[in-house]
Amino acid sequence: MARTPDPHFAQRIRASFDRQSAMHLIQATLPVVEQGLTEIHLPHWQGVEQQHGFVHGGVVGMIADSSAGYAAMTLVPADASVLTVEYKMNLVAPADGEKLIARGQVVRPGRTLIVTKAEVFAVKDGKESLCALMQQTIIVMHGKVEK
Amino acid sequence: MARTPDPHFAQRIRASFDRQSAMHLIQATLPVVEQGLTEIHLPHWQGVEQQHGFVHGGVVGMIADSSAGYAAMTLVPADASVLTVEYKMNLVAPADGEKLIARGQVVRPGRTLIVTKAEVFAVKDGKESLCALMQQTIIVMHGKVEK
Amino acid sequence: MARTPDPHFAQRIRASFDRQSAMHLIQATLPVVEQGLTEIHLPHWQGVEQQHGFVHGGVVGMIADSSAGYAAMTLVPADASVLTVEYKMNLVAPADGEKLIARGQVVRPGRTLIVTKAEVFAVKDGKESLCALMQQTIIVMHGKVEK
Amino acid sequence: MARTPDPHFAQRIRASFDRQSAMHLIQATLPVVEQGLTEIHLPHWQGVEQQHGFVHGGVVGMIADSSAGYAAMTLVPADASVLTVEYKMNLVAPADGEKLIARGQVVRPGRTLIVTKAEVFAVKDGKESLCALMQQTIIVMHGKVEK
Numbered sequence: 403m404a405r406t407p408d409p410h411f412a413q414r415i416r417a418s419f420d421r422q423s424a425m426h427l428i429q430a431t432l433p434v435v436e437q438g439l440t441e442i443h444l445p446h447w448q449g450v451e452q453q454h455g456f457v458h459g460g461v462v463g464m465i466a467d468s469s470a471g472y473a474a475m476t477l478v479p480a481d482a483s484v485l486t487v488e489y490k491m492n493l494v495a496p497a498d499g500e501k502l503i504a505r506g507q508v509v510r511p512g513r514t515l516i517v518t519k520a521e522v523f524a525v526k527d528g529k530e531s532l533c534a535l536m537q538q539t540i541i542v543m544h545g546k547v548e549k
Numbered sequence: 550m551a552r553t554p555d556p557h558f559a560q561r562i563r564a565s566f567d568r569q570s571a572m573h574l575i576q577a578t579l580p581v582v583e584q585g586l587t588e589i590h591l592p593h594w595q596g597v598e599q600q601h602g603f604v605h606g607g608v609v610g611m612i613a614d615s616s617a618g619y620a621a622m623t624l625v626p627a628d629a630s631v632l633t634v635e636y637k638m639n640l641v642a643p644a645d646g647e648k649l650i651a652r653g654q655v656v657r658p659g660r661t662l663i664v665t666k667a668e669v670f671a672v673k674d675g676k677e678s679l680c681a682l683m684q685q686t687i688i689v690m691h692g693k694v695e696k
Numbered sequence: 697m698a699r700t701p702d703p704h705f706a707q708r709i710r711a712s713f714d715r716q717s718a719m720h721l722i723q724a725t726l727p728v729v730e731q732g733l734t735e736i737h738l739p740h741w742q743g744v745e746q747q748h749g750f751v752h753g754g755v756v757g758m759i760a761d762s763s764a765g766y767a768a769m770t771l772v773p774a775d776a777s778v779l780t781v782e783y784k785m786n787l788v789a790p791a792d793g794e795k796l797i798a799r800g801q802v803v804r805p806g807r808t809l810i811v812t813k814a815e816v817f818a819v820k821d822g823k824e825s826l827c828a829l830m831q832q833t834i835i836v837m838h839g840k841v842e843k
Numbered sequence: 844m845a846r847t848p849d850p851h852f853a854q855r856i857r858a859s860f861d862r863q864s865a866m867h868l869i870q871a872t873l874p875v876v877e878q879g880l881t882e883i884h885l886p887h888w889q890g891v892e893q894q895h896g897f898v899h900g901g902v903v904g905m906i907a908d909s910s911a912g913y914a915a916m917t918l919v920p921a922d923a924s925v926l927t928v929e930y931k932m933n934l935v936a937p938a939d940g941e942k943l944i945a946r947g948q949v950v951r952p953g954r955t956l957i958v959t960k961a962e963v964f965a966v967k968d969g970k971e972s973l974c975a976l977m978q979q980t981i982i983v984m985h986g987k988v989e990k
Contacts, residue, residue, distance in 0.1 A: 423598040424605035427574065451570040453695065458571035459633055460614050464607025486606055487809060488833055490637035490784055490931035490978060492958050494951045509976060510935045515781060515835070517933050517976060535950060535958060537931060537978045539782055539833065541809070548600065634956060635980055637784035637831060637931055639811050641804045656829060657788045662928060662982070664786050664829060682803060682811060684784060684831045686929055686980065688956070717892040718899035721868065745864040747989065752865035753927050754908050758901025780900050784931035842894065 407437075408480035415440070415472050418548055422468075430465055432472070438508040440472040445501050457497035459534075462504075462522050466491060466536040469506030470518035474540040477511050483548040484516070489538035497533045499524030509537075516540040554584075555627035562587070562619050565695055569615075577612055579619070585655040587619040592648050604644035606681075609651075609669050613638060613683040616653030617665035621687040624658050630695040631663070636685035644680045646671030656684075663687040701731075702774035709734070709766050712842055719762065722755055726766070732802040734766040739795050751791035753828075756798075756816050760785060760830040763800030764812035768834040771805050777842040778810070783832035791827045793818030803831075810834040848878075849921035856881070856913050859989055863909075871906055873913070879949040881913040886942050898938035900975075903945075903963050907932060907977040910947030911959035915981040918952050924989040925957070930979035938974045940965030950978075957981040 408414060412435040419425060419432045425442075428450050434441035442465040444450065444457070452458040467489055475484045503523045510517040522534040555561060559582040566572060566579045572589075575597050581588035589612040591597065591604070599605040614636055622631045650670045657664040669681040702708060706729040713719060713726045719736075722744050728735035736759040738744065738751070746752040761783055769778045797817045804811040816828040849855060853876040860866060860873045866883075869891050875882035883906040885891065885898070893899040908930055916925045944964045951958040963975040 418600050421600035422605060423596050424608055427596045449570050449574045453565050453568035458569065458611065460607070460611025461571055463610045463614065464605065467607050467610065486640050488637065488639040488782065490635065492635040492951075492978065492980060493633050494953075494958055510933075510973060512935075517935055532951060535978065537933065537976065539933060635929065639804075639831065639833060641806075641811055657786075657826060659788075664788055679804060682831065684786065684829065686786060712894050715894035716899060717890050718902055721890045743864050743868045747859050747862035752863065752905065754901070754905025755865055757904045757908065758899065761901050761904065780934050782931065782933040784929065786929040787927050 407477050410480065411476045414480065415475055419472065424464065425468065428461055428464065435472065435476065437476050438473055440469050440476065440506050442469040442504045443501060446499060457502055459493050462493065462497050462502065462534050463491055465502065465504035466520040466522050466534055467538065469504040470520040470536060470538045471540055473506035473508050474516040474518050477508060477516065478542050481547050482542050482544045483546045484540050484542055487539040487541050489536050491534055491536040493534050495531060495533045497524050499526035501525045503530065514542055516542065554624050557627070558623045561627065562622055566619065571611065572615065575608055575611065582619065582623065584623050585620055587616050587623065587653050589616040589651040590648060593646060604649055606640050609640065609644050609649065609681050610638055612649065612651035613667040613669050613681055614685065616651040617667040617683060617685045618653070618687055620653035620655050621663040621665050624655060624663065625689050628694050629689050629691045630693045631687050631689055634686040634688050636683050638681055638683040640681050642678060642680045644671050646673035648672045650677065661689055663689065701771050704774065705770045708774065709769055713766065718758070722758065724759055729766065729770065731770050732767055734763050734770070734800050736763040736798040737795060740793060751796055753787050756787065756791050756796065756828050757785055759796065759798035760814040760816050760828055761832065763798040764814040764830060764832045765800070765834055767800035767802050768810040768812050771802060771810065772836050775841050776836050776838045777840045778834050778836055781833040781835050783830050785828055785830040787828050789825060789827045791818050793820035795819045797824065808836055810836065848918050851921070852917045855921065856916055860913065865905070866909065869902055869905065876913065876917065878917050879914055881910050881917065881947050883910040883945045884942060887940060898943055900934050903934065903938050903943065903975050904932055906943065906945035907961040907963050907975055908979065910945040911961040911977060911979045912947070912981055914947035914949050915957040915959050918949060918957065919983050922988050923983050923985045924987045925981050925983055928980040928982050930977050932975055932977040934975050936972060936974045938965050940967035942966045944971065955983055957983065
């Protein structure tokens with residue numbers, strides 16, 4: 403990255419997450435925000451299920467997309483915001499567990515484009531198993547502070 | 550397709566949709582189910598918003614994924630079910646409008662794998678504009694009826 | 697597009713194609729260059745085959761990627777160039793025929809990012825059948841003329 | 844994996860690679876074949892270049908796709924073959940170097956579907972730098988030996 407990232411990135415990202423009604427709707431939380439890495443956690447509750455009682459693939463996608471997007475946001479200057487250009491996700495197993503953990507990580511930083519990945523794990527009886535794998539492209543909007 | 554698809558596909562698909570709590574949670578409906586094509590509609594309401602007041606990209610992904618998966622399901626026999634293997638989605642504009650329409654379509658049918666696409670449009674003052682474009686791979690599980 | 701595209705785009709694109717050694721290596725040609733659309737043709741010859749005598753999936757990818765990238769280039773100003781950010785391709789059938797046709801098209805223009813698609817058809821006994829389907833993101837480099 | 848993989852996988856894979864004319868055409872080699880992992884190497888020579896003298900993105904895609912497909916093939920029984928269903932690739936930097944190394948790896952094995960990834964590095968003055976990142980879905984064709 404050409405410019406110094408924001409030292410207060412964690413605070414800025416938590417404030418952004420808190421303004422996302424859709425994250426509240428599904429009861430997601432953001433317990434981990436580190437440089438180049440975030441985690442979104444989701445309890446398994448009835449409202450996010452699909453027809454077989456697993457967590458809906460679309461909800462898995464929501465937390466994968468957001469965790470990786472916020473991982474990218476940890477690396478941008480305070481006066482920049484980020485947008486998802488696109489992502490590709492493989493759903494490799496049913497999201498079967500008491501909770502889900504989406505781990506978003508920056509794979510390749512850049513001034514304009516950032517490539518990230520996310521892995522989503524289902525936690526069952528304390529054991530994590532991979533249920534989704536995502537590769538994502540993020541664009542950095544310089545000079546556009548997220549309000 | 551090697552085998553005759555189910556003549557009662559629309560009824561079977563509506564029943565499946567009705568069992569998806571996550572679709573109720575976001576207030577999505579499934580008004581269109583035709584051979585190789587479905588539409589999911591979503592009103593714009595506060596619970597599905599992201600931090601700028603647009604519909605959350607993850608919610609856009611949910612209805613895109615589901616509309617295309619159900620489009621594939623219109624073509625499979627009554628004793629088969631479908632699973633999303635993977636999808637790739639470009640978010641091309643903010644989901645800004647009174648409602649969203651996700652149009653899922655089969656692009657390439659097959660006995661084991663079906664390739665689909667979905668387009669998501671935001672409807673504002675009666676005018677549709679494209680906000681997302683998805684390409685998806687579906688696997689058919691023969692002999693596994695969806696309960 | 698915010699700026700007037702180059703009226704001489706076809707000439708500029710053909711010159712670019714001619715400088716691509718890799719396109720000569722596989723014997724690809726560029727017979728169609730229209731606004732938002734190009735076609736790359738490839739004869740089926742022994743040098744581009746995989747182990748079963750079909751055209752190699754990687755070669756199918758090469759002409760898909762290039763046809764869609766040049767489709768994007770038809771829409772940019774004369775002082776801009778284009779780069780592939782990423783693409784996603786489904787290989788839906790073996791590339792079995794006397795020749796392949798890759799049709800690249802712009803799906804969603806934009807000043808910085810352009811979303812395109814490509815379809816690759818195998819032509820056998822004069823009949824076209826789909827063998828690959830691609831969705832791609834292109835970035836426009838303004839002020840960087842391709843030399 | 845439900846069944847014992849082939850102990851002679853390396854021999855079988857090298858024989859398959861040798862039958863791929865397209866790999867000879869671009870002068871690619873397969874120096875590394877291990878369980879769940881392969882490497883394809885490509886010297887930078889004039890025939891594989893694009894218009895700026897870097898290795899063509901399509902050629903980068905060819906070796907990424909093949910290295911990951913062969914990584915999947917290391918895990919399947921002797922009487923099975925593999926096909927690429929689809930892949931998604933980010934081109935993150937120009938392929939600028941004396942040679943390229945594509946490292947394909949299995950991310951998630953399965954009886955019918957295998958998810959893989961590939962990273963392509965350009966080697967310049969002995970230093971590797973990432974130029975492409977791919978996520979891929981492979982289907983296993985049981986009972987179809989590759990001849």
